[in-house]
Amino acid sequence: DAGVIQSPRHEVTEMGQEVTLRCKPISGHDSLFWYRQTMMRGLELLIYFNNNVPIDDSGMPEDRFSAKMPNASFSTLKIQPSEPRDSAVYFCASSDTRRGLEAFFGQGTRLTVV
């Protein structure tokens, strides 16, 4: 299995621009998570989908952030407009809740907003 695939691996953008991060979960997994990692705050959950439906988006910082999961094999996290304080590593993770509780992470997207 290829694991969770994220793209791009690195993104540098100017303040005010729209940024879209992409994720392909592990095939057959029913849950998908977006996390953000910073030195100051560690790993924080942004949003959780189950069977393509958003279940908990209480971690989304503000309305500039939005996430979609149009089908079981694809999800996006969009930031519009981006700000320098959004600079972080964004991880996507998936799990098969019918088999276990553990989540498997992608390699992350390092976002830098200048």
Next chain:
Amino acid sequence: EDQVTQSPEALRLQEGESSSLNCSYTVSGLRGLFWYRQDPGKGPEFLFTLYSAGEEKEKERLKATLTKKESFLHITAPKPEDSATYLCAVQSSGSARQLTFGSGTQLTVLP
């Protein structure tokens, strides 16, 4: 609110020098406690899931244990390739399926 505290923040060991990492947690009903390893520039890599007090899991030089308040990750005779940040996370019965992570222990094993 679920809370996870890891100690120490950083640990330097000589190759072969065994030690333990600590993860203290507060949850409203534990569904599972997880250990991950994270290498620089990579995503967290799943190591273990522990479900109930008294449970133990082993993988190579690593052994994870669980009590009602904390978990330990024991590293026996570590090698330089064990150097990484080790993350602990919990999932509680009141949190749907998401994980709450600790801030991690950065382990360095010197040759």
